[in-house]
Amino acid sequence: MxxxxxxxxxxxxxxxxxxxxxxxxxxxxxxxxxxxxxxxxxxxxxxxxxxxxxxxxxxxxxxLERWEQYGEREVLGQIEQIADPRKRLPELFRRVAHELQPHRVYAALLKALDHPQVVPVMARVSQRRMEFLTTAYREAGLPAPEALNRARLTYAAYVGFLQLNFTLGLPRINHEEFDAYVEHMIATLIPV
Amino acid sequence: MxxxxxxxxxxxxxxxxxxxxxxxxxxxxxxxxxxxxxxxxxxxxxxxxxxxxxxxxxxxxxxLERWEQYGEREVLGQIEQIADPRKRLPELFRRVAHELQPHRVYAALLKALDHPQVVPVMARVSQRRMEFLTTAYREAGLPAPEALNRARLTYAAYVGFLQLNFTLGLPRINHEEFDAYVEHMIATLIPV
DNA sequence: GGTTTACCATACGGATGAGTATGGATCGCT
DNA sequence: AGCGATCCATACTCATCCGTATGGTAAACC
Structure with missing residues (x-):
């Protein structure tokens, strides 16, 4: 502080x-x-x-480089140590959903993508996260090409949500409603 | 021109x-x-x-106002006249996927959301489109609260996709791969 | 064909913000 | 205590870009 x-x-x-x-x-x-x-x-x-x-x-x-390196250890590191691969994705969704601060910078950089310096950083970070998601979906039972597409879809949904609810202040979704949305995401995106 | x-x-x-x-x-x-x-x-x-x-x-x-009004007639108008509500969503997905120009401005405005003037415009446009999606999902058979969340998810995926593939040039998805992605979206987001 | 109106050029004022030059203050070390 | 290195203040220059003032030119109408 x-x-x-x-x-x-x-x-x-x-x-x-x-x-x-x-x-x-x-x-x-x-x-x-x-x-x-x-x-x-x-x-x-x-x-x-x-x-x-x-x-x-x-x-x-x-x-930007400091942020990139920090986010590397923080965001992904703690998730990798969830043992059961089939519990990993829902757990990831819920954790990510209930953090706030780490997304602030990402959201800010998202609306600064017209600045040439931030594009490569965001490209690297997003790419790595999507690769992480892809293997998670594979471990959850999806065949390779489906896993990749599902990861794309999931990460796009994340990015879009930040834009629509952080940056734009669309009808300010409230707390219970948000929890319901997260569970809806889990239900439709994660294979049983 | x-x-x-x-x-x-x-x-x-x-x-x-x-x-x-x-x-x-x-x-x-x-x-x-x-x-x-x-x-x-x-x-x-x-x-x-x-x-x-x-x-x-x-x-x-x-x-911005010109763009907003133009997009109103164009993007939504032609879709509303697809008769069968259950064919409407997949058709919408495929059409939207194969346009290009209309998304350019939207993507550009997405990365200009730090400018106070564009926020209300984008908020209105996004809001209307999501309401449109919500009723489409209801007509496709989803109960009301689910329809709303599915619309949120869908539109977030759209917005995120623009950011990740238009603005960031993530591993430049090619044509067949893109079609496969669209079909994957249809399969996982649209109820049978 | 001459005057009014619509459109444009030129030349300026003023604010903002990046970067430089240079001297002063403070810390660490002996 | 004294000295070199580190850190900071003040006072500039310079470029950019918005907005204004004012005079000029081409179309339009009578």
Whole structure:
């Protein structure tokens, strides 16, 4: 939480800037990532920034790579250790559904796909997750080509849901309704 | 096609600007919508633009509203006249899958959701389409709450697919593979 | 054919935000 | 305590892009 506007006034590291950048991206999108704004938020000025980074582009790049590596261990790592492959997918769905924070950055990057720097990062991340889903579906009993298509469908549904309910604020689905939706997803997407 | 860089040199109307704007948005995103750039592309200067529109924002608004109204008649209108409700959904899926142009603008607007002006438009359009899908699923035999969730799932899959395959260029799915994917969608999403 | 109206060019003002130059402050080490 | 390296502030430059002011040209109507 060392990110808000308290004048903490310890000296900053490159990592501080990257984390603050991710935080800002999650809240206001990539377009809002301006160095003077970030500096104000951190209680310093541009002079500090340009000591740590050569350019604004370099900061964005570093922040994106940090996010990519973090998400790698976090999101997938904890799921792989669910023993029963046939229980794995529903469990995955439910866990993912009840998190919130990890999706914020992903959703923000989703609506920043017109920025050339984020496209390759998102492509890699999405690709890896879909491959993960594909093997999960295979282990759940689907033949190879079906497993791939089901993974595509599932991940597309995830991405689309973020867009429709996070970004657009479509008729703000409430809590029970959301749980019902998740169970509906499980019922129609996961083979018995 | 009166939109490329030929110096056509007939005088322009507001409609010309709006169509050119939509074209530019489809190709380069909302962020690229700058008046001087558009003017160059149309073979005129800013002087022309500010005769037709009070501001850049006004042009974007007009273009979005034009797109919204056009899409209303086009995308939904032709589908409603498929007689058999149980044939309607698969037919809808296949038709939508084999169009291309209408999705370009939608995909471009999807990755411009950080722009306040496009959010309400996209919210309205998406909402209407999902309501359309919901009644289609009801007519196909699903009970009301299931129909709504299935419509959510379906439309989320559509939106996500655009993002993953249009915007990100994930391992560029080829033609036969794409057809197989569509059939897979039909098989898993549409009730027998 | 001359005047009104619609459309456009040119030239400017002003705001914003990236990047640079340079000097000052603070930390770590001896 | 003193000194070098690290970190930051201030004060610029420069490019971009929106919007304005104003005069010019071509179509339209009488």
């Amino acid at each position: 060392n990110v808000s506007s308290k004048p903490e006034r310890t000296r900053l590291s490159a990592e501080d800037w990257e984390l603050a950048a991710l935080h800002l991206i999650a809240e206001q999108g990539v377009g809002a990532l301006a160095v003077e704004a970030l500096a104000r938020q951190l209680g310093v000025t541009k002079g500090s920034f340009y000591w740590h980074f050569r350019t604004r582009e370099a900061l964005l790049q570093a922040a | 009166n939109v490329s860089s030929k110096p056509e040199r007939t005088r322009l109307s507001a409609e010309d600007w709006e169509l050119a704007a939509l074209h530019l948005i489809a190709e380069q995103g909302v962020g690229a919508l700058a008046v001087e750039a558009l003017a160059r592309q149309l073979g005129v200067t800013k002087g022309s633009f500010y005769w037709h529109f009070r501001t850049r924002e006004a042009l974007l608004q007009a273009a």
